[in-house]
Amino acid sequence: MDDALEAHRAAVISALLGVVGTVMGVAGFWRVSGPALRTVQALGILLSGSVYLWLHARGPAFSRRQSNALFLIVLVPTVVMTWLADDARAAHHQSWVPYEPNKLSALTLALIAPPGWSTGIAGILLFVGSALIHHLTWSDAVRPRISAGEPFGIIAYGVFALVVLGFKQRGNRLRAELERARAEKVALERLARVSIALRDLANTPVQTLELVRRRLLCADPQLGLQTERMGRALERLHRLNDILAPNQSAVVWNEDGPTQREIATATERISVPSKRTRRSSRPRLNAR
Amino acid sequence: MARTVTAALLDDDADLLEILAELLEERDCHCLRARSLAELKALGPEVLAADVAVLDINLGSGQPSGMDAYDWLVSRNFGGRLLFLTGHARAHPLVARAERLRRAQILDKPLDGQLLLDTIIGSSDGAEAV
Numbered sequence: 001m002d003d004a005l006e007a008h009r010a011a012v013i014s015a016l017l018g019v020v021g022t023v024m025g026v027a028g029f030w031r032v033s034g035p036a037l038r039t040v041q042a043l044g045i046l047l048s049g050s051v052y053l054w055l056h057a058r059g060p061a062f063s064r065r066q067s068n069a070l071f072l073i074v075l076v077p078t079v080v081m082t083w084l085a086d087d088a089r090a091a092h093h094q095s096w097v098p099y100e101p102n103k104l105s106a107l108t109l110a111l112i113a114p115p116g117w118s119t120g121i122a123g124i125l126l127f128v129g130s131a132l133i134h135h136l137t138w139s140d141a142v143r144p145r146i147s148a149g150e151p152f153g154i155i156a157y158g159v160f161a162l163v164v165l166g167f168k169q170r171g172n173r174l175r176a177e178l179e180r181a182r183a184e185k186v187a188l189e190r191l192a193r194v195s196i197a198l199r200d201l202a203n204t205p206v207q208t209l210e211l212v213r214r215r216l217l218c219a220d221p222q223l224g225l226q227t228e229r230m231g232r233a234l235e236r237l238h239r240l241n242d243i244l245a246p247n248q249s250a251v252v253w254n255e256d257g258p259t260q261r262e263i264a265t266a267t268e269r270i271s272v273p274s275k276r277t278r279r280s281s282r283p284r285l286n287a288r
Numbered sequence: 289m290a291r292t293v294t295a296a297l298l299d300d301d302a303d304l305l306e307i308l309a310e311l312l313e314e315r316d317c318h319c320l321r322a323r324s325l326a327e328l329k330a331l332g333p334e335v336l337a338a339d340v341a342v343l344d345i346n347l348g349s350g351q352p353s354g355m356d357a358y359d360w361l362v363s364r365n366f367g368g369r370l371l372f373l374t375g376h377a378r379a380h381p382l383v384a385r386a387e388r389l390r391r392a393q394i395l396d397k398p399l400d401g402q403l404l405l406d407t408i409i410g411s412s413d414g415a416e417a418v
Contacts, residue, residue, distance in 0.1 A: 196377055199377070200346075200375050200376045200377060200380070201375070202375075203374075203375025203376075203396075203397035203398055204299075204301050204304055204344075204375045204397055205301075206397070206398040207304060207373075207375070207397040207398040207399065207404075208301065208303045208304040208307060210398050210399075210400065210401045211304070211307040211308055211311055211401050211404070212307055213401065214311060214401030214402065214405075215307060215310060215311055218311075218314065234398070238398055241398075245377070
């Protein structure tokens with residue numbers, strides 16, 4: 001899978017999780033939510049749902065940059081929603097653990113991020129950064145009701161999300177290298193198959209020439225010098241053939257496999273007589 | 289006087305078949321030529337009485353192979369020597385299968401002309417072949 005396809009897949013998952021997460025947020029925060037939060041939730045579902053359908057309809061036709069942009073765009077309503085949800089919880093609860101959706105989102109983004117660092121880091125910083133800014137804006141009346149440990153909790157989640165993102169990017173790099181190695185192996189195998197097919201097909205004409213040389217030598221000893229030259233030329237062809245021999249270790253031979261098909265194709269092409277051959281008469285079989 | 293050796297030659301390459309037969313005939317060898325299994329079978333009982341059969345392994349795409357010719361000869365109690373002459377690599381499935389046969393010997397193309405002729409004629413006399 002190439003990076004553009006992987007980025008498309010990441011954008012699809014991001015949009016899908018945007019819909020699922022927001023629907024869960026609607027249910028979870030229904031009792032504390034006001035019109036503003038519900039509006040943002042509705043917009044979030046609409047945007048994520050539309051992007052999801054759009055990505056599905058277009059298939060992997062998007063460029064990597066476009067997919068990465070969509071990946072980040074669907075996060076924006078979620079960031080606003082987490083901000084408003086924390087405001088609503090602050091207004092309705094005596095004490096609460098803030099930034100829970102931000103923490104979950106940061107870790108999830110690290111796991112589903114597309115290839116390349118920038119999009120993943122931007123997504124993680126969007127959630128961690130908004131939580132940190134929100135933390136600075138709490139009034140003195142609310143601040144004592146926030147559970148202990150913040151904002152270090154959200155910072156720790158952010159750091160862990162970046163570490164997970166690092167592993168994810170390493171996996172992406174290994175996958176890309178594996179793809180390259182596989183493509184190279186396929187190309188080498190094909191080259192080896194062609195080499196083997198050519199080597200095998202060249203052997204019969206070389207054998208024929210060798211026997212013709214023997215025949216000429218027997219028929220007219222005065223042709224000794226010419227047949228010697230021919231012998232040396234054949235020897236060189238033979239050595240050239242031997243150079244191709246090691247390629248056979250790179251070839252997987254199966255009945256009706258690609259190697260057999262390669263040989264069959266080469267045989268058919270080599271068996272088609274040239275115009276010059278067609279004009280000359282063929283030897284009659286079993287004629288003594 | 290030495291007995292005339294009869295050789296059954298099977299190869300889909302007409303030029304190789306002809307030149308090999310001509311050279312063998314110059315050595316008083318009686319040659320039966322066939323370019324396919326069907327032609328070999330059509331030659332009749334004379335083939336089964338030959339002293340040596342030289343079989344090309346690959347007789348063309350979609351055609352019965354030299355291995356099929358081997359099976360046919362053995363099933364008809366062929367009593368002579370069996371030689372496979374092939375241009376294919378030893379890793380080729382048909383060649384690998386031929387190598388496992390005890391009765392047959394494999395000769396790799398291209399072989400020195402003199403050596404090839406000696407092997408075909410000599411093998412029928414029980415000489416050590418290549």
